[in-house]
Amino acid sequence: MTDRTVERLESGEWAxxxxxxxxxxxxxVGSQLLVVAATLPLWYAAGAVLGSEGTAMVRVQxxxxxSDDPGGHEDADAGTGTHADSxxxxxxxxxxVTVRTTVQNAGSETIVDLRVIDGVPDALPVVSGSPRACNTLxxxxxxxxxxxxxLRRGEYAFAxxxxRTRDLTGTVAQTWQASAAGDDTVRCTPVVDAVSLGDGTNDYAGEVPTDEGGSGLEFYAxxxxxxxxxxxxxDWRRYAATRDLATVEYRAERATRIVCVVxxxxxxxxxxxTTHRPAIERSADAAKRTFETLVAAGHPTGVVGVYDxxxxxVPPGTDAETRRSVARILNAVQDSPQHGHWSTFRTRTNDFVTDLxxxxxxxAQVYLFSSFVDDDPVELVEALRARDYAVRVVSPDVTAAGDDVATRLEALDRGTRxxxxxxxxxxVVDWDRDQSLGVLLRNAVGEVGTR
Structure with a gap:
């Protein structure tokens, strides 16, 4: 708790x-009523002089x-979130996240005028309710x-x-910060869920079955x-019966090489x-989770960040350097629109639809994360499909909350794309902001396909 500031509101001069x-x-004018009324400001001034400076005591929890769980999990604490520590x-x-801050009058005197402002971090938008209150307790x-x-990506501590209290006369105000017990920190570090894979493989041994013979566990031909x-x-049994030599082949398994395009x-x-996260933050979050899951499963995965x-x-890989490089790109994409943070990873392009x-x-299999608010992403999809790339699209919807005519028309254009x-x-997965991110990633891709 910080030191109290006591302020006495002067009123003698005006009284x-x-x-x-x-x-x-x-x-x-010869009015006795006005003469008597002239004494009232003096009573108010006297009250200000005699105003109480008693210390109000409060207890805060x-x-x-x-309120919802984007990961698709139900909490054992009936929706109170995951507590990593006290x-x-x-x-x-x-x-x-719903914040409930309870202030109790812990003293023996009535607090006539109590005003409270909770310490919400500036980076977290308040989407409903108010962190302010004024009451008598x-x-x-x-x-x-x-x-x-x-919540936004990162860690945030509530102050x-x-x-602020006033006495009965309203002339003595005390202001301080009261220590709050209970929760004080929220973290946005998503746990990676399992992500299924689509088709598209390379020649590295892995877990995706193919339509060709080779080393593996499942019988092929x-x-x-x-x-x-x-x-x-x-096949020694066949040899014993017919004296003909034959070779048993098993279904070969290959690793999937994937590129996440953000x-x-x-x-x-x-x-x-203005209170919702921009499309780029949602896209980068989904790309990061997809990348981490695929690499953990042993599939070489890379990332391409497309700027103007x-x-x-970052080429597909599974090593530690690939992980660090991808993290730097995705963090830079989320933290700032300035592409200077991409350093040595970047190259100039006049037409990414043609160059990419x-x-x-x-x-390779391509995962494209874009809001599709213009024609470039759909033209990129068509160019990739023309080269026979398997494409998965995750598209955050930034038009769903608009009521004006322009936004509704833009929503129609986006649906056409x-x-x-x-x-x-x-x-394609059209990602509404109310959809669970974990469930969405599982639906964004199909079951393990064949080559």
């Missing part, structure tokens, strides 16, 4: 002026309640501030609420023996409303 004015007017709650970006009576904030075939693959152009720094006139590329398909490795992407052969 004296009011008294003299009323008394003079009463004498001039704060609680965070996770006073901290972990949730995913975009989650709506009897001894042991309490009041609760309840409001909702939408102690600011308390029996063919004629060829010199050099491993002895262990010979649309980071200036058009992506738009949100549905530049492209930042040439940069991608052959037989997504329909074009589907006709081109891409698997």
């Amino acid at each position: 004296l002026a009011a008294t003299l004015s009323l008394a003079g007017l009463g004498i001039a 704060r609680q965070f309640v996770v 006073g901290a709650v972990s949730a995913e970006p975009g989650t709506t 009897e001894p042991l009576e309490e009041t609760t501030l309840e409001y909702d904030v939408e 102690d609420p600011t308390i 029996v063919r004629e023996y060829e010199p050099g075939d491993p002895v262990g693959s010979i 649309d980071a152009r200036s058009s992506q720094y738009r949100a549905a409303t 006139d530049q492209v930042a590329t 398909p040439r940069r991608l490795p052959g037989e 997504l329909a074009r992407a589907r006709r081109a052969g891409a698997r």
Whole structure:
């Protein structure tokens, strides 16, 4: 708790002026009522002089309640979030968290005028309710501030609420910050969920079954023996019955090589409303989770960040350096629209729709994260499909909350672009902000496909 600031609101000058004015007017017009009324400001001034400076005592408790769970999990604490440690709650970006701050009068005197402002971090928008309150509290009576904030990526600490009280005369004010017990920190560090894979593989051994024979566990076919075939693959039962040599083949398994393309152009720094996260933050979050899951499963994965006139590329891989490079790109994309943070990863491009398909490795699977508010993303999908790339689209919707005619027309245009992407052969997920991110990522891609 910080030191209290006591402020006495001076009122003597105006009270004296009011008294003299009323008394003079009463004498001039011969009104006894005005003369008597002239004494009232003096009583107010006397009350200000005698105003109490008694110390108000309050007790503050704060609680965070996770209203929805983007990860698709249900909390054992009936929706109170994941507590990594005392006073901290972990949730995913975009989650709506309800903050309940209770202030109790812990003294023996009534607090006539109590005003409270909770210490909400500037970076967290309040989407409903208010972190302010004004009340009168009897001894042991309490009041609760309840409001909702939408989480952004990162860690945020709530400050102690600011308390301001006035005495009965309204002339003595005390201001201080009262220590709040309970929750005080929220973290937006999403846990990676399992992500299914689509088709598109390379020649590295892995977990995706293919339509070709090779080393593996699942039976594929029996063919004629060829010199050099491993002895262990010979069908000895057939040889014992027919004296013909044959080789048993098993379904080969390959690793999937994947590239996550994140649309980071200036058009992506738009949100549905000023209180919602922009499309680029949602796209980068989904790309980061997809990348981490695929790499953990052993699939070489890379990232391409597309800016207005530049492209930042990290080739597919699974090593620690690939992870660090991808983290730097995605963090820079989320933290600032300035592409200077991409450093050595960036290269100039005049037309990423034409250039990008040439940069991608052959037989790669592409995950495109874009809000599709212009034609460039759908043209990129069509260019990729023309080169036979498997494409998965995750598109944050930034038009859903608009009621004006312009936004509704833009929503229709966006729907037409997504329909074009589907006709081109891409698997498309239209990501409404209320959809769970974990569930969405599982639906964004199909079951493990074949080569």
